[in-house]
Amino acid sequence: MIGQLFNLVRWEWFKLQRRWMPWILLAIMLLFSQLFIWGTFFSYKSQVQSSGEVFIGGRDIEGSFRVSCNDVLAGNTSSLPSNISPDMLQELKRQCASMAQGRDSQLREMYSGFTIPGSIPNVLGVAQSMGMILIAILTASTLGTEFGWGTMRAVLVRGTGRWQYLTAKLVLLALLAGAALLVVSVVTLATSALAGALAPQPPPGEVDSLGWNDAAINFGKAWFAMLPFVALAACVTMLTASSAVGMAVALAYYFAEQIVVGIFINLFDWYQNVADYLMVENINTWMQGNQQGRVSFGGDGNLAEATTGELHAFLVLSAYLLVLGVIAFRRFQKRDIAGASGT
Amino acid sequence: MPDYVIETSNLTKRYGPVLAVDNLSLQVSQGGVFGLLGPNGSGKTTTMGMVLGLVRPTSGTFRLFGQEADGDFRDNLHRIGAVVETPALYPYLSGRANLRYFQGISGKGSPQEVEQILHTVGLADRASSKFSTYSMGMKQRLGIAYALMGSPELLFLDEPTNGLDPAGVAEVRELIRTLGTGGRTVLLSSHLLHEVEQVCDSVAILAKGRLIAQGKVQELLHQGGAIRLKTTDDAKATSVLSGLPWISGIRGENGYLVASAAPERSWEVTQALAQQDVYISEMSPDQISLEEYFLEVTGEDAPSSPGGEQ
Numbered sequence: 001m002i003g004q005l006f007n008l009v010r011w012e013w014f015k016l017q018r019r020w021m022p023w024i025l026l027a028i029m030l031l032f033s034q035l036f037i038w039g040t041f042f043s044y045k046s047q048v049q050s051s052g053e054v055f056i057g058g059r060d061i062e063g064s065f066r067v068s069c070n071d072v073l074a075g076n077t078s079s080l081p082s083n084i085s086p087d088m089l090q091e092l093k094r095q096c097a098s099m100a101q102g103r104d105s106q107l108r109e110m111y112s113g114f115t116i117p118g119s120i121p122n123v124l125g126v127a128q129s130m131g132m133i134l135i136a137i138l139t140a141s142t143l144g145t146e147f148g149w150g151t152m153r154a155v156l157v158r159g160t161g162r163w164q165y166l167t168a169k170l171v172l173l174a175l176l177a178g179a180a181l182l183v184v185s186v187v188t189l190a191t192s193a194l195a196g197a198l199a200p201q202p203p204p205g206e207v208d209s210l211g212w213n214d215a216a217i218n219f220g221k222a223w224f225a226m227l228p229f230v231a232l233a234a235c236v237t238m239l240t241a242s243s244a245v246g247m248a249v250a251l252a253y254y255f256a257e258q259i260v261v262g263i264f265i266n267l268f269d270w271y272q273n274v275a276d277y278l279m280v281e282n283i284n285t286w287m288q289g290n291q292q293g294r295v296s297f298g299g300d301g302n303l304a305e306a307t308t309g310e311l312h313a314f315l316v317l318s319a320y321l322l323v324l325g326v327i328a329f330r331r332f333q334k335r336d337i338a339g340a341s342g343t
Numbered sequence: 344m345p346d347y348v349i350e351t352s353n354l355t356k357r358y359g360p361v362l363a364v365d366n367l368s369l370q371v372s373q374g375g376v377f378g379l380l381g382p383n384g385s386g387k388t389t390t391m392g393m394v395l396g397l398v399r400p401t402s403g404t405f406r407l408f409g410q411e412a413d414g415d416f417r418d419n420l421h422r423i424g425a426v427v428e429t430p431a432l433y434p435y436l437s438g439r440a441n442l443r444y445f446q447g448i449s450g451k452g453s454p455q456e457v458e459q460i461l462h463t464v465g466l467a468d469r470a471s472s473k474f475s476t477y478s479m480g481m482k483q484r485l486g487i488a489y490a491l492m493g494s495p496e497l498l499f500l501d502e503p504t505n506g507l508d509p510a511g512v513a514e515v516r517e518l519i520r521t522l523g524t525g526g527r528t529v530l531l532s533s534h535l536l537h538e539v540e541q542v543c544d545s546v547a548i549l550a551k552g553r554l555i556a557q558g559k560v561q562e563l564l565h566q567g568g569a570i571r572l573k574t575t576d577d578a579k580a581t582s583v584l585s586g587l588p589w590i591s592g593i594r595g596e597n598g599y600l601v602a603s604a605a606p607e608r609s610w611e612v613t614q615a616l617a618q619q620d621v622y623i624s625e626m627s628p629d630q631i632s633l634e635e636y637f638l639e640v641t642g643e644d645a646p647s648s649p650g651g652e653q
Contacts, residue, residue, distance in 0.1 A: 004450070007448070007450055008448055010447070011552055013438075014443075014447065015433060018435060018436060018440065019435055064376075149431055149432075149433065149434060150429070150431025151431050151432060151433055153397055153427055153428075153431060154431055154445065155434060155445075155448065156395075156396065157395045157397065157398060157420060157423065157425045157499075158398070158420065158421070158445060158448060158493075159417040159418070159420035159421040159423075159426065159447050159449065160417075160448055161417055161450075167354040185449065189587040212407055213578070217393045277542055302456065334399070336392070336397065336398045336399055337392075337397040337398070339388075339427065339429070339431065340373070
């Protein structure tokens with residue numbers, strides 16, 4: 001049984017690797033993850049070079065100015081407007097001192113965000129957000145085209161079991177989701193090493209950055225977070241036998257849920273109870289647990305609450321996987337397989 | 344080995360208000376080429392789909408290789424090769440890769456077998472080209488190659504000469520005849536009467552989802568045959584023959600009398616006329632074509648005459 005399944009997965013990969021789509025989707029995933037790395041890198045570099053500027057303007061001052069905080073803190077007032085009052089100068093110094101303190105910490109955070117190992121969990125978060133849409137597209141395409149081309153018939157008349165075939169497809173898609181995250185991680189490892197070598201060192205000090213442990217945890221979480229959209233796209237495609245509908249519904253759901261939650265949660269208090277059981281909402285909860293200050297794994301005061309949130313999200317997402325999976329399998333098992341539809 | 348490789352019993356498929364297959368009871372014996380003849384929409388492909396497990400019957404049962412096909416009968420499908428409707432293979436894969444894939448998922452066979460089959464169907468030169476670049480005729484050939492993989496005992500070929508040029512049609516028909524030897528059974532679905540008459544040993548005629556007739560092609564043609572004769576007294580002969588219950592009709596045609604009866608009953612005609620002092624000067628069997636037989640049994644237009652082939 002396992003051997004047969006493994007054989008089907010192997011031959012599904014034989015087919016899929018010869019299509020353009022998975023490679024294009026991987027390229028998009030890599031592009032976005034690299035945009036994140038290099039975007040943070042250039043933003044950091046710009047911040048380091050800018051040395052912090054403060055905008056001065058108001059009723060008492062003719063025109064407006066930008067002054068360097070380094071100058072202000074060093075007591076170099078030559079670049080300041082001549083009519084600036086002592087009180088304003090004092091306030092400016094206070095602002096600059098406060099900014100300098102925050103800026104050092106921010107620079108350290110930014111630096112750790114695009115250098116090893118902190119870059120990996122950060123990029124995995126980005127890759128997961130983009131990846132779950134892309135894997136839904138790939139799922140719908142992989143399953144739907146079999147109906148559209150009429151090849152589902154050709155596969156089944158050779159004695160391939162329906163549930164075995166669908167299982168093989170879904171196992172391969174799940175493995176590909178993991179492989180894509182792995183490729184993104186490896187490329188990120190290389191590019192963030194390069195970015196780290198090119199970037200100036202941040203100011204010395206403690207930084208609460210993400211480490212290798214977080215990278216491993218985020219890898220597993222990002223992979224799991226992509227699976228509900230595989231199940232959603234598979235379910236819709238099996239119900240409609242159309243890749244176009246499978247893709248459209250998965251994408252529409254992704255955006256619609258966030259828009260509806262955004263609107264309704266501000267209008268109705270009770271809607272939070274509904275939102276707690278929605279797919280994207282729980283994917284976000286599941287992923288954020290390890291990203292926003294690492295509340296569940298970093299050991300701060302919100303540990304218990306955050307862990308409960310993650311457990312809830314895990315259970316809800318598992319339920320989605322189960323229900324959507326059962327519908328997809330049952331529908332496929334029962335349906336008549338028509339010839340090529342050309343869609 | 345069971346008597347029949349396929350045996351259906353009151354097989355019915357209904358799509359909403361449309362009755363695609365209506366209480367079909369069909370037997371396909373082992374060996375030879377069996378034709379499933381009928382116009383478009385007569386239920387040929389749906390019947391094939393049900394037997395192959397692609398379409399769920401609304402009611403009725405069927406047996407494959409003597410085994411009741413309830414639940415999981417995939418083991419029997421491994422003994423079958425089939426192309427249902429148009430050959431639908433992966434457009435982005437080459438002909439060779441398509442065959443390798445289908446061989447791979449069935450878990451048996453070797454790359455050499457693929458090359459050999461490609462050679463058999465005359466596609467060895469274009470085996471590396473993508474399926475999407477193939478002409479209709481090449482697609483048909485690759486479809487047959489796909490069906491032949493794993494040396495199946497039972498082959499389903501659905502309109503296999505569609506899209507082929509005349510030389511290709513002749514080649515494929517010859518190939519089908521060869522495939523139907525050595526104990527293998529070929530189930531050929533076709534709307535081309537001429538093709539079925541040329542290639543098949545047995546035939547089942549479907550119309551509007553119902554089985555109209557089934558049997559050996561030659562027997563069916565004899566059943567629908569006639570006896571052409573010249574007598575010493577045509578008027579008296581007509582009167583005598585009209586009284587025989589097994590003669591369904593008698594007409595005059597170009598100076599001959601044509602009696603609708605199986606040609607093997609000629610001696611009974613001779614006897615009946617001689618007893619009434621009417622003597623026969625000429626007599627010959629007047630065997631009808633499958634097209635005429637089809638018209639006779641279905642009472643409608645023939646699905647497609649030889650001239651209608653593409």
